[in-house]
Amino acid sequence: MIHAKDINEHTPWQDMTPGGEIYEAGTARAFNTGTWRTNTPVFHAEACKHCMLCVPFCPDSAIPVKDGKRLDFDYMHCKGCGVCAEVCPFPAITMVSGGVPR
């Protein structure tokens, strides 16, 4: 069995799975898709009331929640779509240009 973690951009075709099949769950954790981002949300913790509106709106599950409170963005998976900033009723999320988190 070939594991996803053992396949990377140096793997020869002979060692890859047929048709790109993935034989395990949750492998998105292993891949940094945050690099696709061209805009980046910034979380202002002091203005956040933890209303949790942003969390279900995030199409990439990139807003982690712990003990009823949202944490800073998971920039490894956030694509910078800005939906969170749109739905936030408070000045707790602002968008900045560029893909690099600040």
Add this chain to the structure above:
Amino acid sequence: MSHRLSGNEAVAYALKQINPDVMGAFPITPSTEIPEQFANYVANGEVNTEYVTVESEHSSMSVCIAAQAAGARSVSATSSCGLALMYELLYVAASCRLPITLACVNRALSGPININHDYSDSMGARDSGWIQIYAENNQEAYDNFIMAMPIGEHLSVRLPVMSCMDGFITSHAVENIELLETDAVRSFIGEYKPENYLLKKENPLAVGPYDISPYYMEHKVQEAEAMKAAKARILEVAAEFAKISGRSYGLFEEYRMEDAEFALVLMGSSAGTAKAAVDKLREDGVKAGLVKIRVFRPFPGEELVRALAGTRAVAVMDKSEGFSGSGGPLFAETRSALYDLKERPHMINIVFGLGGRDLKVEDVEKVFGRLANIAVTGEIGPLYTHMGQRSKEEIV
């Protein structure tokens, strides 16, 4: 068992004997009588296939892809525009390496609107990664369909198989046919046992993930290698099939080619007409021969080189227009294969029979006449011509 069946009935009967897990079926035109006949078997409880009726061929192939990925042996049948509507999914099936079996009844693509036989439908799908096997008659349509699964499902291959027959000429004409016993078919096909499948609960599986540039090419190379490997598997399965049926198949059939100076390369039911012409010419002392392509994907290029090496002139007869402006698809591949020969025969391309235009024995004799002329003069004349159309100009 001897029977009289149409090509459609023969394939539907093969399906009944196989008893597949799932059929993705778009059961009205432009599909064939195959899903209609098979629906009777389902309704009568003669098979336990999950028969999924859908709203389009795009969906019938989607059903097959999902079912096959889940671990079920899946089949479909279609024709003409129905196949065209599947094109997107044909590539998905092949790239996911899902060995689905499809009965394709070859009919012209619109437009102009036409329902009769030519190969424009499956020739359009020739680069989709499917194995393509073509039948000359009902017997071959039945036999090829039974061989399809052991070919496609083999681990060295894992590719979908399109088992093709000529629309109306083969699909609707009733012929004598030898059927195998159902037990023999079932043990020949065996159980479908994929190593990994969606319903294997011990081992979660994701199928068809997004494949970015650093990975896509490697997967395409795998697919290309599988297609190359299919050639050996096709011959292996044919050898096994000969043991249970007494009928032998190769990648192509060579008819009176042993000492042939002039040869035709073509596929499907036209081979019957061409064989009659070859026999007639042989009686007159003309060394005529025929190569009937059975397997078009993978293309038997190296083997064709050996078969045609001794000839002086060859006509490749395409029953589909590729609109390349320089010949049909069978011509392009055959001519390319022969490039490596040091002493190449002269070669011409004739596109004929589009939209069900008849091919007569006399037409084939004329083609051989042209080949004989080419051999004498060394001048091939026009490389790529059409035959059978009305014209103000004399047709070469």
